[in-house]
Amino acid sequence: MFLATIVNSLDAKGRVSVPADFRMAATHEDFNGVIIWPALNGGAFFEAAGYNYMLEMQNAIRALPLYSKERDKLQNAFFGEARKLSFDSNGRVTMPKDVLERLGVDGEIAFVGQGDSFQIWNAQTRQSAAQNIQFEAVPHLHHLGANQNIKTPKGGLS
Amino acid sequence: MFLATIVNSLDAKGRVSVPADFRMAATHEDFNGVIIWPALNGGAFFEAAGYNYMLEMQNAIRALPLYSKERDKLQNAFFGEARKLSFDSNGRVTMPKDVLERLGVDGEIAFVGQGDSFQIWNAQTRQSAAQNIQFEAVPHLHHLGANQNIKTPKGGLS
DNA sequence: CCATATAAACCCATGCTATCCCATATGAGA
């Protein structure tokens, strides 16, 4: 499972270490690395996952009729825009130049766990976007069996 | 699996390198190359795949009665219009002149992964056609288990 | 059946980039 937000730095060759925990979670015998694709919800990040996740997507897409509009669009968005990034012997990946540009990377990259997948951000961008994460989750906590009315006590974490 | 969009250039002899990943994915012991055919949905590209994909299509067509209208039409569109392009020792294929003309190729060729197959475009044409791919996929994401209403956050990828 | 033109296949060379490999720093845990 992909957990936590981890920030690592891009080196002069465009490489970045994928957090060790994430490497474990992404392990697959047929491909030693991760697959990334531009966020399908239009967010300023790339989504990423192990090969296994991709195989599941492939199965879901294969269930759609050949040449149907939905299959066509999904294949283009998913397979057409995806990249395979394989780990080097130290667990790093080389980030393609155009990906770095689209992310606006300036040195630090954030890996954000999402359970079955994770996200790749420019660390700065992530920090701005993530200011109010806990509070944004509150209206949806009932899915976890929570009370409908949660009151925020005074003096939370800084 | 055919993943990513890769642009390579056509040389003076009409050759183009098939991306190494695609060569791997297309590997078949009986034919070292790819098969291409004009897009069956009428798009401005050729579809392409390894020999294996072609064998599957052949099986599907064989299931139809000989001399039936549907078998006849499919055989013509598929086998009649298809070309075998074999790899040279450096992993390139020679693009037939008429294919280049139909694609309107002006030097750069785009290979677009589609999972089980891939597409071959004039790079320019592809770029124009692919501007809003992610957003066009959104209405269909529920096939992958996604929410029906996806909100695009502010400030996406460039 | 041979001669010729055209195009396809083969071969080698080059530059660029990704990958490999080794070295070092840092921090966690025994």
Next chain:
DNA sequence: TCTCATATGGGATAGCATGGGTTTATATGG
């Protein structure tokens, strides 16, 4: 304090895309 895993830096190597010369195949005409 010592050991080990991780993150990071940098030199060496291998793979890939590309250009171009040479040879082989194929089709067409005599």
